[in-house]
Amino acid sequence: MALENVVQKAKEASQDVNPKKYSMFLASKPVDGDRKWLDVTNKYTNDVAAKVPLATHKDIDEAIDAAVAAAPAMAAMGAYERKEVLTKVVAELKERAEEIAQILTMESGKPIKDARGEVTRTIDTFQVAAEESTRIYGEHIPLDISARNKGLQGLVKKFPIGPVSMVSPWNFPLNLVAHKVAPAIAVGCPFVLKPASRTPLSALILGDILHRIEELPQGAFSVLPVGREDADMFTVDERFKLLTFTGSGPIGWGMKARAGKKKVVMELGGNAPCIVDDLVPDLDYTIQRLINGGFYQGGQSCIHMQRLYVHERLYDEVKEAFVAAVKKLKMGDPFQEDTYLGPMISESAAKGIEDWVKEAVEKGGKLLTGGNRNGAFVEPTVIEDVPMEANARKEEIFGPVVLLYKYSDFKEAVKECNNTQYGLQSGIFTKDLNKAFYAFEHMEVGGVVLNDSPSLRVDSQPYGGLKDSGIQREGVKYAMEDMLETKVLVMRNVGIL
CATH class of the missing domain: 3.40.309.10 (Aldehyde Dehydrogenase; Chain A, domain 2)
Known part of the structure; x- marks a missing residue:
């Protein structure tokens, strides 16, 4: 079909629709209320197909406070509990797969076959996270490396890093969100997520799935569409212990420069x-x-x-x-x-x-x-x-x-x-x-x-780049490593009678 005919068909498909309103998720609860609303367009027809509330500076601050407060409860979750949460997400994604694929196509413009493929990959991502949630291993290390260290040995254990800031892109608005959210749940980290403004709906659907799971501690997550003027809170706020960002290089490296003392994971552009x-x-x-x-x-x-x-x-x-x-x-x-x-x-x-x-x-x-x-x-x-x-x-x-x-x-x-x-x-x-x-x-x-x-x-491979393409790695197991802190217990004369 000629390019002119393709565009004409898109214009003919345009129709007056009553945009559906979605809720954002603040401290695990759906919220809309008296806020500015962001228009989300059907990328094929350019019609406004949905509206989502824009989080305020106050909302973001409240979300970070809630994540900080939820951190002990998240860290205390047993591996079986984290696995159960992730397994429930998998089941819900399977149940709603076609609905989500249709929304993905509408908000991003990607062909429906590609959208269905993205939903399938997202299911894989959460499934892998469910499995890896029970494989956070430590180790025993001998420390008697010389005579002066006689009687010393160590235990190494990994602990969740704490509240995670997440900024996701528009091109894979469900699965690239999953690559941040699923590892965080797998290790027991609360999080605040900023989805892309062009494609926020699939992330909000994921929020809707999560807020119905009772095993997840209250306040453990927020999904907040954010205006440009407030977006930098996700970068600079020191209550976050980790920033994970996927997007363009200039934006990513600028964020890293402003991120302060927090750990940063970035998956950026390529050629x-x-x-x-x-x-x-x-x-x-x-x-x-x-x-x-x-x-x-x-x-x-x-x-x-x-x-x-x-x-x-x-x-x-x-x-x-x-x-x-x-x-x-x-x-x-x-x-x-x-x-x-x-x-x-x-x-x-x-x-x-x-x-x-x-x-x-x-x-x-x-x-x-x-x-x-x-x-x-x-x-x-x-x-x-x-x-x-x-x-x-x-x-x-x-x-x-x-x-x-x-x-x-x-x-x-x-x-x-x-x-x-x-x-x-x-x-x-x-x-x-x-x-x-x-x-x-x-x-x-x-x-x-x-x-x-x-x-x-x-989705289980280590994924990330060198040079201007980023630092650290995604891929569930590898993303989990950046969300964990390593501690050692040094012991003297343990087991000696």
């Missing part, structure tokens, strides 16, 4: 490369995975495959097949089952992508397909040989754009993959185990994906 050195196992499968990496969810992912390097012996074959497959991708109504690309999160975001595509071509890149925008829709785009000085090459484009390059030497391709300030994930297709391990050892990223695109993420 993910992928090398195709072999077709694994064949051309069709390789192209399928490259398409997924480049255009899944409109490229609105930190591990979107932005750069594709193909060996010269395969280049013409892969280029032809890849471009042909891109041209077949269907854009349109994200609620339709066969839609692959919905709208971008906003028209301004789409305009930014359009500007960078034009700049890339003006600076020498060859446009192979796509490149056009209408409203919030951007055609899936492939550009060949974009130079380093173009924004589309050196920055994170966060849209349905892939840059295509030819290489001859594998080590030089790895070096070129590293030629960026980002380092989140990379992909490599190869049948050569030595090349696979060379890439693993030399790529400056937090994760290397073998025989798939860099866009692959399993």
Whole structure:
């Protein structure tokens, strides 16, 4: 369908609706009342589909106080109790899966198949957290390392760090919330969550699920849509012991600079490369995975495959097949089952992508397909040989754009993959185990994906980046580690009669 027809269909689907009002959750209780309201739009039709209350400075302060007060009760929960809470969340998510997927599509514009996939991943995330909640192990350590330490031994145990501040992004508004909330519950930390203003509804639904679980101590959590003027409380308030943030690099590093003494975990942007050195196992499968990496969810992912390097012996074959497959991708109504690309999160975001595509071509890149925008829709785009000085090459484009390059030497391709300030994930297709391990050892990223695109993420893996892509790791078990403090009990002459 032509781009103009896609936008016209969206306009025709627009309708007058009575926006549904949602509650925020303050100290575990649903609240609305006399507050400013935030409009949440249907990203396909641009209709106001829902309204959520905006938390005030006073609300945030009360939420932090409640989290501090709830910290002892949260820490005292048995592992079986934390597991039970998480298991109940899993059951409720399964029961409401289609309802939540529909809301995800409405508030974010992602195709319904992708939204259902996000709900499934969220279920996995909470399930893994339920299992890991009973695996917070300590250790016994010998301390009699010399004669002067005779009779000493130690016990090491991990304790919840305390109240956690959470700031989540709009592109995965349910599962990236889950990657903060589920580990916090698993270890026994109260939290205050700020969901993205563009996509707050799925986080509020999660709040609705949590506030019905009696085993969770009162005041243990808050979910607060917040105006820009009050958002910095999540960063600077010293009552929080940990700040966990997912979003853009400039915002994240600025938050870290203001975070004071608290521990900070950040998962930031990327400019993910992928090398195709072999077709694994064949051309069709390789192209399928490259398409997924480049255009899944409109490229609105930190591990979107932005750069594709193909060996010269395969280049013409892969280029032809890849471009042909891109041209077949269907854009349109994200609620339709066969839609692959919905709208971008906003028209301004789409305009930014359009500007960078034009700049890339003006600076020498060859446009192979796509490149056009209408409203919030951007055609899936492939550009060949974009130079380093173009924004589309050196920055994170966060849209349905892939840059295509030819290489001859594998080590030089790895070096070129590293030629960026980002380092989140990379992909490599190869049948050569030595090349696979060379890439693993030399790529400056937090994760290397073998025989798939860099866009692959399993919710139990350690996930995060190097350089400007962040610090520390998410992935339930690994996020839990940052929410725990290690203590040692040093003992002298214990067990000696």
